[in-house]
Amino acid sequence: xxxxxxxxxxVFPGFGLLSVGCxxxxxxxxxxxxxxxxxxxxxxxxxxxxxxxxxxxxxANQNIQTAAMNSVVIAVIAASVATVFALGAAIATVxxxxxxxxxxxxxxxxxxxxxxxxxxxxxxxxFVAVGISLGFATILIAHIVFCIPFAYLPIKARLExxxxxxxxxxxxxxxxxxxxxxxxxxPLLVPGLVSGWLLAFIISLDDFIITALVAGPGATTLxxxxxxxxxxxxxxxxxxxxxxxxxxxxVLVLISGLLGQAGRKH
Amino acid sequence: xxxxxxxxxxxxxxxFAHAGLLWPSxxxxxxxxxxxxxxxxxxxFLVPGAYGGVEWTFxxxxxxxxxxxxxxLDDSLTFTPDYLIIVARSLIQxxxxxLLCLVISVPTAxxxxxxxxxxxxxxxxxxxxxxxxxxxIRTIALLFVLRDDGPINSALLDVGVIGxxxxxxxxxxxxxxxxxxxxxxxxxxxxxSAFERFDFRLLEAAYDLYASRRVAFFRIVLPVMRPGLxxxxxxxxxxSVGSYLAPDILGGGKTLMxxxxxxxQFQAARNxxxxxxxxxxxxxxxxxxxxxxxRRAAQQQRSN
Numbered sequence: 036x037x038x039x040x041x042x043x044x045x046v047f048p049g050f051g052l053l054s055v056g057c058x059x060x061x062x063x064x065x066x067x068x069x070x071x072x073x074x075x076x077x078x079x080x081x082x083x084x085x086x087x088x089x090x091x092x093x094x095a096n097q098n099i100q101t102a103a104m105n106s107v108v109i110a111v112i113a114a115s116v117a118t119v120f121a122l123g124a125a126i127a128t129v130x131x132x133x134x135x136x137x138x139x140x141x142x143x144x145x146x147x148x149x150x151x152x153x154x155x156x157x158x159x160x161x162f163v164a165v166g167i168s169l170g171f172a173t174i175l176i177a178h179i180v181f182c183i184p185f186a187y188l189p190i191k192a193r194l195e196x197x198x199x200x201x202x203x204x205x206x207x208x209x210x211x212x213x214x215x216x217x218x219x220x221x222p223l224l225v226p227g228l229v230s231g232w233l234l235a236f237i238i239s240l241d242d243f244i245i246t247a248l249v250a251g252p253g254a255t256t257l258x259x260x261x262x263x264x265x266x267x268x269x270x271x272x273x274x275x276x277x278x279x280x281x282x283x284x285x286v287l288v289l290i291s292g293l294l295g296q297a298g299r300k301h
Numbered sequence: 302x303x304x305x306x307x308x309x310x311x312x313x314x315x316x317f318a319h320a321g322l323l324w325p326s327x328x329x330x331x332x333x334x335x336x337x338x339x340x341x342x343x344x345x346f347l348v349p350g351a352y353g354g355v356e357w358t359f360x361x362x363x364x365x366x367x368x369x370x371x372x373x374l375d376d377s378l379t380f381t382p383d384y385l386i387i388v389a390r391s392l393i394q395x396x397x398x399x400l401l402c403l404v405i406s407v408p409t410a411x412x413x414x415x416x417x418x419x420x421x422x423x424x425x426x427x428x429x430x431x432x433x434x435x436x437x438i439r440t441i442a443l444l445f446v447l448r449d450d451g452p453i454n455s456a457l458l459d460v461g462v463i464g465x466x467x468x469x470x471x472x473x474x475x476x477x478x479x480x481x482x483x484x485x486x487x488x489x490x491x492x493x494s495a496f497e498r499f500d501f502r503l504l505e506a507a508y509d510l511y512a513s514r515r516v517a518f519f520r521i522v523l524p525v526m527r528p529g530l531x532x533x534x535x536x537x538x539x540x541s542v543g544s545y546l547a548p549d550i551l552g553g554g555k556t557l558m559x560x561x562x563x564x565x566q567f568q569a570a571r572n573x574x575x576x577x578x579x580x581x582x583x584x585x586x587x588x589x590x591x592x593x594x595x596r597r598a599a600q601q602q603r604s605n
Contacts, residue, residue, distance in 0.1 A: 062431070152564060156576055262437060284433050288433045292426065
């Protein structure tokens, strides 16, 4: 059978059109939102010419800067701690499947199974019950917890696809366990660690509802600040700050995509 | 995978190293995730305190409150469907969102999986970006487009197709659209990876046996895809049932779902036991769906 015929047989009419529709549906709202962030009018409906004034307002706003800084600091710490913890857990669960492996896996992926709103209120109740005052620290703890499974899964996948004989070979060649780990296992794990960290970082940056409940009165993150702005109505500042976050996400996806491609080439 | 230990653990006593590596993660999750949920379960059987919090008196009132309203004067219970409607609405909205995501994603994922490698990567990239973009921002973007004075309504008014803005936002329709918009990439990506592994010789065999395109697709392609369909449905259904942002922002706080009802109990309403009881119900629904689908997937694997 010719490949041309095979290709032809795979085609179902209308599927291509639907796929284009799907992508348009996903992008149209965010593109429109971004376009209107450059609108010169106070009104968010009528186009009154191109302007960067809303970006100037956003960059001049001290509260937005603080919130953005908090978001980034929390995401970096949460993703890093979660990745280190998850690395240990991945090594332990992949190697020691003798007993309790299933149980450990269920606990490690448990945060993925609980609806976010339930995690949010349960964390709030817990912090109040044990007397930890709500603020930056409680946000950080909550973020580390839900970041662990996101960091764990890519690292575990990488570890499982790794050639298990390589560390043994290192040991046969008189490498100390520490040296074998640092020189052989860890470098091979880098792609898994990077994608786990990036995933955890974005999940942390993205979170709204859990943060909203455990933040307490003082602390704030960028999504919380934007949500607060939205309560006062749809303003061009909301468009501008949203567009900045869109741009940041896109850059992060590009980086992780490029890193992934570089990883595959090795 | 071989059971050979990595170099790290070869000199340190095995069990000790194993525990040292595993327990930081397990401990954090057990203390800050499992214990809080156990506390919630306890609180759901207590009575609300005067200024939030709980009082340590055993009671099933929180669960009764979902179905009945207690009369202040004579303490009698009357059936009130208000909260039941909110739970039902959450289930219906999530089911509708899952089904519509399936209808959109099956052709899309199939189409992407049958492209050449280069074109495929571009499509995947396009689907992946929204997956990583902040959910709050995406929900705001949808509200921006659907508002009464948003671009869709303005354009239609300008053209003169309608005399008054269409009610696209702050209702059930907007919530449905919001859920689909939020979780559509969660469906496309697992379906794509399932179609990727599809053996297209099966399709060829079907055509050789005179199957029409429609029959070949529904009788050959879809059944083989079942695990992918189940995984995708799970990834859309579960966050949809407990969704907070879509009903809050797109429903305008008028059309509640269970997620908002729970949130309110810990913010303005300050009825922690009721919120805890609702949380337990949402968690139970989620776990039942997970177990049911996991069992079906296991059966599928055994029969293959």
